[in-house]
Amino acid sequence: MLRLVEPGDPGGRRSLAEELDGEGIERPAERAYQGIRRAILRGELPAGSHLGEEALAKMTGTSRTPVREALRRLVGEGLARANQRHRFVADFSFEEVSIVFEIRARLESYAARIAAAAVTAEELEQLERIVDAIDEIGPGAGDAGLKRFVALNTRFHAAIIGATHSTQMQTLSAQALSLPLELIKQFVWEQRVNIARSNDQHRDIVAALRARNADWAEAAMSGHILSTRPAPKPQGGSGR
Template sequence: MRASDRAYRTLRTEVLDGSLEPGTVLQEVEQATRLGVSRTPVREALRQLAADGLVDASGRGAVVTALSRDDIAALYELREALEAKAAALAAQRGDAVPFLLIRDRLLGAPQLLAQGEPGLVPYFDIVDDLDDAIEEAAANPFLATALRSVQLHSARIRRFSRHNPERLRAAAGEHLLIVEAILARDAELASQATHVHLHMSLTNALATAPGTVGEADEGTALGPRVA
């Protein structure tokens, strides 16, 4: 793997999981030293992150972008349009085998979530695999491209539910209903189940997010951090 690809994947993961908080200034020299690469791969990685919308490369350098409540609501408006359509297409076009396997894994989700933090990684792996299976089953490359962009930003919001076991258990049930609808070849139910899941997810995100992702809880913006 190229050094620029390694740097991009590492920085992207850190932005998505919140290790690099919104407002953090990503300076090339510091990041190159930290990641053990030269400045050129870091520069390329930052350009890609800017293209993803995860950093703002204008002005004072590359700064991890924030998500306001309005941003979150707008993102979910797009998610509903894209993901509901993708689920409906998956019900019409998809092979049942991947969804049967995912259904079996989802049935074990309560046991994973009962483990607390150690169970979150395998649980979210199931969710990611479901997203991939729906994308493949929908068999629409233009829709797939749009879905990947939306899911990238959605991953930043996911952490709001990490410490809410009740919401995680409910979400697992919602994902299971989507899978059951796809297996039943019921496109309308798959679409509606996706709408319900996203509505509940948005409600939780808005209830638990600060005014802007990267702001202090009292609503005062954090000053820029350098990393």
């Protein structure tokens, strides 16, 4: 199930190890982690796949020790699961994905409530710059546009967590934010991400924060996350 693309592949596609080389990711543990995580979220390592250390070391251009460390991190994030001494790609059932959305909605809506009182003028300007940058992506941007949106969207949500100025909130949110919801939808559930609608909701959240309206901020954030929950796949639909 694991496709290792060698240099000079007739398809013209770079291997994952070559991608990591190109991005300058050299520390073995981080290289293994980033490479395996990327392969899971792209669907190159499908749900339920056995994560063999030797194959993953070859795929990422590392060795078994950093792969082992990377797998521990991925189990902690929920992208992989442990079964005795073996590791497998996590199965994202509809029920499990729904729980992730519920957790994010409850946690981040409370963070938005706190941020409404604690956010600074500089932090509001940062949020508005992120929203403006997302607007620049435009429709029909393809995979590159989605990748940029995911990065900017993650920054937006992390900035609101940061605007609480609460160490406890940042600690509790770290794991929940480690699984971008857009990637779950795009690579696991094959649900189209509506960038324009999502960013309209971002603007509403920023307006609530600027107005220092805690009730509005909390409701806007909760509605934003829950409105993007994936629908169940049709019966008989095939997975990625």
